Amino acid sequence: MTKDLERDLGLPAVLAISIGAMIGSGIFILPALAIDIAGPGVVLAYLIAGLLVVPAALSKSEMATAMPEAGGTYIYIERGMGPLLGTVAGIGTWFSLAFKGALALVGGVPYLVLLFDLPVKPVALVLAVILILINMLGVKQTGRLQVAIVVIMLAALLWFIFGGTPAVTTSRYEGFFADGMGGLLAATGLVFVSYAGVTKVASVAEEVEHPERNIPLGILGSLGFTTILYVLIVAVMIGVSPLEELANTDTPMAIAANATLAQAGVIAVVLAAILALISTANAGILSSSRYPFAMSRDNLAPARFATVSDRFQTPTTAITLTGIVMLALIAFVPILEIAKLASAFQILVFILINIALIAFRRADLDTYDPAFESPLYPGMQVFGVLSGLVLLTQMGTVALVGAVIITVGSIGWYWLYARPRTDREGIAVDTVRREAGQSVVDRTAESLSSEEYDVLVALTEGTTEERERRLVRIAADMARKHDGVVTVVQFDEVPDQISLDYASEVQSPADFQFEAQTDHLSQEFDVPVRYGEIVSHDIRHAIVNFARHEEADAILMERHPGRFRHRFFGSPIEWILRHAPCDVVLVEDREFETISEITVLTDRSPYDPSKVRIADALASELNATVRLVYAVETSATTDFKQTIEDYHTELVELCSAPVTTEIVTTDGSTQELITIAQTAEFLVMSRNHKLRYEFKSSPVDRVIDAIDCPSIGVHTHESDRPGFLGRIIERLVF
The missing domain is CATH 3.40.50.620 (HUPs)
Incomplete structure (x- = not known):
């Protein structure tokens, strides 16, 4: 039996989780890689990336207030786009969040090594185990830890900004657009993952107090604050340090702090980096573990992942699975190289989020009643979809192929496991x-x-008088209700070898004359009936041409089951179906x-x-x-x-x-x-x-x-x- 989660997270915790999920690898690790791609233009890349996240942030804020349930992205895409894409989004986002958490821990340890001589991977594994245990103890404890981490971290980062600004050298910004638009977009795509955490708080929406207020404020407030913070930090970082040094280090923030601050400031920035990356990993475990939890409640994952601990009121099984995956990634996978994969999948998920919001709005459901509505709908969402597609083209082959592999694997899981269990x-x-x-x-x-419906009855050789009468009867019933006319034409075929004198007598639609003896048919069937005969070298063309000339609404013919030769050389009926100017009724x-x-x-x-x-x-x-x-x-x-x-x-x-x-x-x-x-x-x-x-x-x-x-x-x-x-x-x- 599954339980509901307790609402223990207030606005400070929501802001802390959202900011903490963003400020991590995005500012302490990725700037070095982005500088190598775009040079000083990386400052603009961070600003553009933040702006491109806005549509998804607005969409997710709206849907979170309408559906404040655990699972966030998965819930919205599953409800909006269906269980198939919901499975893809759930598994993919869970995977990428676990990846990002592992990246944060491995990337944070080099900062720790600056203070202590410690091995990277063992320390990262120990930190991961500690964070997993904290998440199992309860979301309230997790939220409090997150607030404490974010406050200390932000204090150190603000010190870096204000302390480093006086030392900025404007000449270091020369060549701002030296790498062109291609380099700028490539860098934007790389650092996009820096903002992915902004919407992750929606995955714990079921545990947020007053979600209709706290979720939009938390998401949008943290995005605006973090975007400004990122731009200022990177601007100071580039303004005080040589680009070559920043592009060739695992600890770019420490390099920049060493150039402007005293030893105490360097220690503070290093501690902030460690706390930020631990914060990212903590938020990653907290939010990603809710994806298998939510999927299991919808029968897209085994039911045991929806188990909530009686003692701690947390989804311990889902947290354990997430922790095991994170530990495996830290121990065996070159995470930094595959970090782009997580970014590419986040862009794809944000595209789906914007599409899902459009689906909810278009559906006009009584049950969809968000307390917050995204402004500038649907232009904002369309912009988010198009800009996301552009960024995906800049992620490189490895990232795109990896995203495809995850997507295909998720689809396979849906068809093999989830589809038989969903309705x-x-x-x-x-x-x-x-x-x-x-x-x-x-x-x-x-x-x-329609006021008029004229039917052409096309008779061919071999049609008996009895069958002809039944065809005319059906045609009359079709035409009568719509005040139409029935035209009955006997089409006879003459061989190509016929003499030219006789061929000249063959009638065409232009000079065709109807016979007058049709009054009895009109009276019998209570509909105007015309009758005539046409001979032609090619009956198929004759029928189609006559129907076009008479502007018939339907051609009614006797159906002839295909003979052996028709299976290989094509049936005359098939030719008429393709070329007829109107409906054909067989x-x-x-x-x-x-x-x-x-x-x-x-x-x-x-x-x-x-x-x-x-x-x-x-x-x-x-x-x-x-x-x-x-x-x-x-x-x-x-x-x-x-x-x-x-x-x-x-x-x-x-x-x-x-x-x-x-x-x-x-x-x-x-x-x-x-x-x-x-x-x-x-x-x-x-x-x-x-x-x-x-x-x-x-x-x-x-x-x-x-x-x-x-x-x-x-x-x-x-x-x-x-x-x-x-x-x-x-x-x-x-």
Whole structure:
């Protein structure tokens, strides 16, 4: 049984955790590497990096006040983008925070070595164990330790700034932009991780007092303060020390302090560096351990990580796992070289944070009620996404490949472990699906309200009089409801070797004349019916050209199951589907008299508007009921099924015929669709052309071939379907 965490962190602790999570490796280790890339321009790089964090800080502040739960980044991305990206963000952020904590300890020990002759790795391991134990004792003790560390550390850093400013030499800033924009952006990407800790306090939001006030103040206040502090420190550092010395040392702050302050000042800065890096590691353990804790509560990680100690009220198992990983990193991994990986992943996570906020806002949920709202929405978030993408390009191949490896590993964990245990989707997926569904509903409404719908019945050689009458009957029912006209044309093919004299008599759409003997058909079917005949060397072109000339809304043809040669050389029907200027309706002609129900079947996509329009028209004329059946796979979430139910409700209101709806669970196979279709009296399915079906029949063809009832395959014209991107989105979210 899991427990809620106690709210023990006030505003001072929130500020201390946030500042402590930032002031560490970012100012005591990274300046040396950044100076080597951008020279004096590193001052501007720190300022730009701080500004680029603002969108994510604002987004996270808003979401933290709406969802003050342990887990921070993971919670917001999981709720906004879904459990898959939530898993990626949770594992990736947990990993990068553990990495940053280990980096801080290993990077801090060289400062300690300046005072005492000690081995680096053993000391780092001992410090890590101490911090792990402190975190297990309780968040209140952790918060108090953090406040004490930050106060001492800031006092020393302010001494460095005020004591070193008088010694600044302006000539040291010459060549500020010598490395150009490329060097500046590369340095910005490197030092970006210096600010990653600003939002980590949101991961302990469940333990913050008055989160609606303290979280935004803590995040934004600490970011503004730390940005100014970083810029001033780096400016003083460069102004008092030769660039060559700073770029070739593991302790750049000590080098700068030695140039301006007395021995006491150097000792104070060294102690501040040690405290800052211990603070970073402490905050890293505190926040990163909450990620497996939060993921386990959502069934994305084993339940034992959600265990809260009865004695200390802390997630001891999650802290232990984080500690073990950190110890392993300190002992075996060259952390400094891979620090860029943590930075690259932090940039990626910040991009997802901004996208998640947009998803929550667009969803307009009643349950999403933040006490703080990000200003300048959505421009601020779009800027955060675009600037993050730019920075990612500057991180280098190793960092990007490493981020990809972590991402792929997280996706693998989700599919193998988490997916079978989850039944929910992110707000973004649901929002996109609902918007895509609404777009289909709007197109369907427009289609159903069309005033005229003319149908061309294309008869070919071998169509018997009985089958012809059934085709005309279906066409009449399709056209009548929309005050359309039925044009029946017999297309006869003549061989290419025919004499030129006879060929000159072949009719074209321009000079085609309808026969007059159609009054009886018009009276019988209560719709204007025209009849004629065309002979041509190429029936395919003749049908398409005639439909274009007459501006037909649909071509209705008898369906001919593909013969062996069609599988290899292409079917004439396939050619017509690709080139027709309108919808093409293929009828599997089976005898019927009365129909009480017309089944419209779909899976993995919304119902085509043309399909709904035809089914509604037929049902209205035949006094039948439209039966909408949506086949979903067994893995479909409750959210997905609810979206389909809402979609069905809107379609029911649009149709004039009575409508029933069903959501049927299948394994996604064609055989399951066949089983559903076998319950139909009259079946309507979408028959959209795909090139791969030149060599094998489409699933719709296989379904229609396997059943005995009258069936219609509707191929919706390109102009009535969403664009390429729209079809991809529909495929992904439905």
